Amino acid sequence: MARFYVIVVTIGTVGRLSNREYRERCAARLAEIIMYPENSIGVGRIFIPSCFCAIASFRLPPHVVSVT
Template sequence: MIFLVDHNLEGHALLLSGSITNQGWQDLFSIRFVLLEEMSLSVNSSDRVVWRFAQTNQMLLLTANRRMKGKDSLEQVLQEENTPTSFPVITIGDADRVLNDPDYRDLCVNRLLEIVLYIENYIGTRRIFIP
């Protein structure tokens, strides 16, 4: 499973990936975190463009603070374009804690692993807040 990482979570994704690898989960799950820039997306891309890209490429969008207002806000996009076959958006509830609290980071990792393992149960869900 590929997670498309929002531009403000690059360091967070590195820590989450490291935890997944250190705990040995990478041997059981094919999980990759990719940055917007790696996918030739600008950090200034609208939420609509990023969400559509993630959907087209069957990626889980990992975010913390995509806008909630406006015609291209993530919430508006989800209301207008989410379908029963859409991949969910994964939203970290407290991004700062991922950086500073190893226990919270582990809770996030566990939740990400659960989502990947049971992805069919989450398809069509607009947004999942973790941990």
């Protein structure tokens, strides 16, 4: 029997979404959650970006279209 889990993701400070660096940190954290969902099983809610994010300082290479 397949089990399905719901992961609730909340943007910590919506008002800061106008800040490019903040959006990039949110995107990097969201990518981490999507790539490794097993790390989030049992967590009620995840606030992004998180200071505990392993790739919080992730910067897109110049040749990659960034989140704008």
